[in-house]
Amino acid sequence: MSKYKMDLQKIPKSRKSQVGETLTWTVATIVIFILIVLFVSATAFLSKDKKAILGIGGSVEDTESVFADEQTLLAILEKDNGKIKNLIEEGKLNEAKTEMDKVLADVEKKGLLCDIWAIPDKGIIYKFKTEPRISFDIANLEILNVKDITLQMSCEAKQTK
Amino acid sequence: MIAKIKNKKAGERVLGFYWMIVFVIITIGIVSAAAIFYGNLLDVRQIETRILSDRLIDCISENGKLNTALIGELQGDGSNLESKCGLIFSDSSYTENQFYVNITIEGGKSIIFDKDKSGKFINFCNDDSKKVPTCHSETVFLLSGNNLQKVEVLVSISKISQNVKV
Numbered sequence: 330m331s332k333y334k335m336d337l338q339k340i341p342k343s344r345k346s347q348v349g350e351t352l353t354w355t356v357a358t359i360v361i362f363i364l365i366v367l368f369v370s371a372t373a374f375l376s377k378d379k380k381a382i383l384g385i386g387g388s389v390e391d392t393e394s395v396f397a398d399e400q401t402l403l404a405i406l407e408k409d410n411g412k413i414k415n416l417i418e419e420g421k422l423n424e425a426k427t428e429m430d431k432v433l434a435d436v437e438k439k440g441l442l443c444d445i446w447a448i449p450d451k452g453i454i455y456k457f458k459t460e461p462r463i464s465f466d467i468a469n470l471e472i473l474n475v476k477d478i479t480l481q482m483s484c485e486a487k488q489t490k
Numbered sequence: 491m492i493a494k495i496k497n498k499k500a501g502e503r504v505l506g507f508y509w510m511i512v513f514v515i516i517t518i519g520i521v522s523a524a525a526i527f528y529g530n531l532l533d534v535r536q537i538e539t540r541i542l543s544d545r546l547i548d549c550i551s552e553n554g555k556l557n558t559a560l561i562g563e564l565q566g567d568g569s570n571l572e573s574k575c576g577l578i579f580s581d582s583s584y585t586e587n588q589f590y591v592n593i594t595i596e597g598g599k600s601i602i603f604d605k606d607k608s609g610k611f612i613n614f615c616n617d618d619s620k621k622v623p624t625c626h627s628e629t630v631f632l633l634s635g636n637n638l639q640k641v642e643v644l645v646s647i648s649k650i651s652q653n654v655k656v
Contacts, residue, residue: 354508361512365519372523376530396544397630403554404633432638439596439640441629486629 401443402482405432417478422447443484533653539626539645542577546593546643547630549575556632556639561595568603579603581649588648590623596640611646623648 406414413432416425425447433443550557564574568591572579579589590611591603604611614622625646631638 351504351508354505358508358511358515362515365515369519369523369526373526376527379527379530379532397547397628400547400551400554401631404631404638405554407554407633408638409636435638436631439631441631441640484629486627 398443398482398484401436401441401484402445402480405429405436405445406480408432417447417480422478437487440487441484442487443482446481448479448481531653531655533620533624535624535647535649535653536626538649539624539647540628542589542591542647543626543628543643543645545577546575546591546645547628547641549577550593550641551630551632554633556595556634556641558634561599564599564601566599566601568601571601571603579605583652584649586648590644590646592642592644594642594644596642598639611648612644615644615646620654621650623650 406417413425413428416422416428429445433445436443550561560574564571571577571591579587579591581588587605589603589605591601592612593601611623612625615625615627623646625644628643628645630641630643632641633639
């Protein structure tokens, strides 16, 4: 029999439960202390890089602003006396796509990658772009309405090496 | 019987002591976590630069068209940028200028607002560390005549002591 058990036998029964309870609370106190230390350190870690974020669902630091995209989209629609806008209004989306792709290619040459979607109330969604590329964050889309067609646009600066 | 009651009372006193310790630990933990979290400054300069660049684009454009009349009126050193665009580039918390603006119109003029003429702001634009001015660049295409003209707006804000713990 171990010395500890022999010692316990010497202690009266009423005190045994007290020793057990005290031990439980000692361990509980240590566990609570460790948890609190972890809680405080996690808070310190999280608050270190506290930064205000614009947009939905995360940082949009490297993307163009929605307002700038809106102005670019308006400029594209109004180019050549509103040629593209008129084609969209007439529902000639295939012709609008040809014209839009030309303009987007020019814009891309000058360092801005843009994607435009034309979404009619009924029918298929048209996506205007010059080449396949990774899709943009949906939160950074600008929406304009031309007649019953919704236009969405998203741009980002071309990465220069 | 009396001895048992006395033992129980003594045991409760011991446990009461532990309760006290646990209560103090939890209180200190919650108070210090809240103090640490809210004690750290919130860096809003990234948003501030974006808002300012949007305001500048709004100032020089009108429904996607370049406001050529206003561009013609703006001084190259940006001395009348505040009055023409309804902006205030001053902060009572600082004696030195905290703003830098560079509007470059492709094939046209540049408007550079740098009150101290130090050019110190753009030196930090590729620096990711926090204790330097924050930069934001915006590219927009605006209609000038029948051409899409590229306009680049670069905004830099210092305000380090207000946004970062020094």
